Every structure is written in structure tokens, then in C-alpha cells.
Amino acid sequence: MKYTIKYADGIQYISPDVREKDPGWASEAEGKKVGIEEISIKLPNDMTLILKGYEKYNFFVEVAQSLNKKSSAEIQAFFFCGASQGFVCIWKIDYKTKQIIKDIKPEGQEYGGGPTRGWRMGLIGEKAESGLCPTQ
Amino acid sequence: MAQPNTYWLFNDTVNDGANSGNATGGVGALSSNWVVIDLTNDALAFCSEQQNDGDAVGGTRYPVVIPDTGSNEAEKTFIKDASTTFYAQVPLAGTTAGGQSGGDTQYVFAIYFDGETAGIPYLEAWDDNTHATSAHDFLGGGTPANSSLIGITTTSAVPGSATWAGTPLAGLTSRLSLDSAPLSAAKNLYFNLKQVVTQGTHSPGSTTDLVLTLRYLYS
Numbered sequence: 001m002k003y004t005i006k007y008a009d010g011i012q013y014i015s016p017d018v019r020e021k022d023p024g025w026a027s028e029a030e031g032k033k034v035g036i037e038e039i040s041i042k043l044p045n046d047m048t049l050i051l052k053g054y055e056k057y058n059f060f061v062e063v064a065q066s067l068n069k070k071s072s073a074e075i076q077a078f079f080f081c082g083a084s085q086g087f088v089c090i091w092k093i094d095y096k097t098k099q100i101i102k103d104i105k106p107e108g109q110e111y112g113g114g115p116t117r118g119w120r121m122g123l124i125g126e127k128a129e130s131g132l133c134p135t136q
Numbered sequence: 137m138a139q140p141n142t143y144w145l146f147n148d149t150v151n152d153g154a155n156s157g158n159a160t161g162g163v164g165a166l167s168s169n170w171v172v173i174d175l176t177n178d179a180l181a182f183c184s185e186q187q188n189d190g191d192a193v194g195g196t197r198y199p200v201v202i203p204d205t206g207s208n209e210a211e212k213t214f215i216k217d218a219s220t221t222f223y224a225q226v227p228l229a230g231t232t233a234g235g236q237s238g239g240d241t242q243y244v245f246a247i248y249f250d251g252e253t254a255g256i257p258y259l260e261a262w263d264d265n266t267h268a269t270s271a272h273d274f275l276g277g278g279t280p281a282n283s284s285l286i287g288i289t290t291t292s293a294v295p296g297s298a299t300w301a302g303t304p305l306a307g308l309t310s311r312l313s314l315d316s317a318p319l320s321a322a323k324n325l326y327f328n329l330k331q332v333v334t335q336g337t338h339s340p341g342s343t344t345d346l347v348l349t350l351r352y353l354y355s
Contacts, residue, residue: 022138025355060254060355066265066347071175111255117318118137118254118355
């Protein structure tokens with residue numbers, strides 16, 4: 001599973017596999033002055049998740065690690081977020097159940113009622129939209 | 137922001153000092169001593185006052201007694217240390233109601249992150265390591281407020297009371313935020329735990345696969 005970032009200058013960035021320890025969230029974008037136009041990820045169910053037109057974007061991996069039984073942190077879910085006008089559209093891909101859940105929260109309350117780090121610049125004044133469509 | 141490594145530790149002294157040794161623990165501030173927990177083989181154990189530091193793990197286990205009426209806080213807290221095969225006491229765990237050496241103390245358990253996170257790390261309790269349910273009666277039997285496992289975050293300050301109330305731990309709905317913001321650098325996060333068993337709520341002789349779980353984000 002890899003996500004693709006399309007920047008406003010036409011440059012595309014394809015991530016490492018998001019299941020790796022460093023899923024490379026926009027590492028190419030460090031210091032980049034051009035905003036993200038669109039993010040997409042092909043899902044195992046032959047669907048593609050697309051987010052575009054947001055003012056900023058975030059991606060993160062959720063892991064859980066337990067005392068007693070298992071020492072390694074196990075992936076629980078992947079989150080793709082787009083923020084616009086004070087609200088965050090959150091797409092959660094549950095790694096175990098394969099469920100895909102969409103949610104909308106006020107900015108700063110997007111995960112567990114709290115904020116997240118790692119936001120990358122998008123575009124201002126665009127129509128923000130996201131959804132699942134069949135993989136081409 | 138690659139996945140940080142995490143290290144769970146406990147302070148095996150009565151000295152309330154920070155974990156200056158980070159991932160490897162050892163002697164910390166104010167002559168505290170931090171021991172790294174082996175997450176696979178060690179286990180957390182709440183016991184009655186009969187259990188002693190250094191008791192053999194394979195020997196007699198003295199569980200917390202459920203009182204005839206009301207509630208009882210575990211008198212002693214241990215890590216069952218698989219490497220030494222001894223019960224290692226966590227003397228600052230719990231409150232003064234439990235009768236150990238802690239209370240309004242800050243540096244009891246620690247989780248050291250060697251890098252930043254994308255979100256606030258949480259400490260949770262679950263029925264088992266599938267993290268699917270938290271319905272065991274020791275976790276409140278579906279009522280998180282009745283969970284016997286209670287924690288408090290002390291990352292930034294002492295609890296403020298030697299008989300701190302804390303947060304009952306049960307699944308996602310009742311858990312501890314281990315800090316007030318996502319981590320922007322390596323950091324020790326601190327917390328304290330107690331077990332409080334209540335007549336009529338918790339069943340004698342229960343055996344469980346309960347797990348204490350750290351949940352965090354990276355990108």
C-alpha cells in the first residue's frame with residue numbers, strides 16, 4: 001500500500017509502503033513551497049481513496065503495543081486527513097477489519113479529541129472533496 | 137517522522153526522581169533506579185501486603201483481597217520479572233490508601249519515546265491483546281467507571297494529592313492521555329497505576345488476559 005501525492009507544480013511523489021517503519025509522509029515535501037493538489041491511495045478492495053482541494057493534509061499510522069503478551073507495536077489503522085475552513089475530514093482505514101470510516105471533526109480535535117502533527121500545505125480556495133472510487 | 141522506539145520502565149526505589157537514563161534506565165535523578173520492562177515476558181501484578189519484593193515468581197501469589205464491603209486498593213504493586221524470576225516491587229505505585237511508599241509522587245512508571253509522534257500517546261486497558269473488547273469485570277464489566285485498574289498521568293507534574301482519584305482504564309472510552317500534545321522530540325512520559333477492587337463489582341478468583349496498552353501515532 002503506497003500513497004501518491006500530486007503537487008500543484010505537477011510533481012508526483014509515491015510513498016514507501018505505509019506498513020514500513022518510515023512510511024515517508026511527504027518527506028519529499030520538507031521545505032517545499034508548492035502545495036499539495038491531491039492525495040490518493042489504492043486500497044486492497046479495488047477502491048482508491050482520493051482527497052483533493054484541501055487547505056492542508058495529514059497522514060499517520062496508529063499502532064498499539066501491550067505490556068504482557070506481545071512486545072512489538074502492531075499497526076491498528078491508517079489515517080488520511082484533509083483540513084479546510086476549520087474542519088478536518090478524516091478517513092480511517094482499519095488495518096485489521098479492513099473497514100473504511102469517514103469522520104469530520106473540528107481542527108485540533110481530529111484524533112482522540114486532540115491535535116495531530118505533520119500537517120502539509122495544500123491549496124487555498126479550492127473545492128475540498130474526498131471519496132472512494134473504483135481503482136482504474 | 138518514522139516510528140519511534142518505545143521503552144517501558146519502572147522505578148524500583150522509593151526515591152521520586154526522573155528517568156535520566158532514558159531507554160536503558162539505571163540510576164536516575166534523586167537516586168531513583170529505573171528498570172526496563174520486558175513487554176513479552178514480564179507482567180504487572182497487584183498483590184496483598186503478604187507479597188514481598190524478591191519473592192520467587194513461581195512461588196505463592198498473594199492476590200488483592202476483595203473486602204466484605206466497599207473497596208480496597210492493592211497494598212503492593214510488582215513487576216513479575218522474567219529475567220530474575222522474582223517479584224520486583226514498584227514501591228511508589230498507587231496512593232497512600234494502598235500503603236506503599238507513594239502517593240503524591242511523579243516518577244513511578246515511564247514510557248520513553250526515542251522520537252517524535254504525530255499524536256498524543258494514550259495508555260489503555262483491554263481484555264486481551266486483540267484490543268477489541270474491554271468487558272471483563274476487572275475493567276468494569278462494560279461500565280468503564282467501574283474498572284479496577286486506575287491510572288494517572290504524571291508527565292508534567294505530581295498528581296496533586298496523595299490519594300489521587302485517577303482515571304479508570306477500559307478500552308478507548310476511558311484512557312489516559314500521557315501528555316498534553318503530540319511529542320515533538322524524544323521524551324519520557326510518566327504515569328502511576330493502582331488497582332482498586334470493590335465488593336459486588338469484581339469477582340474473586342478471576343483470571344484474565346488483561347493487557348495495558350500504549351497507543352500512538354507516527355507518519
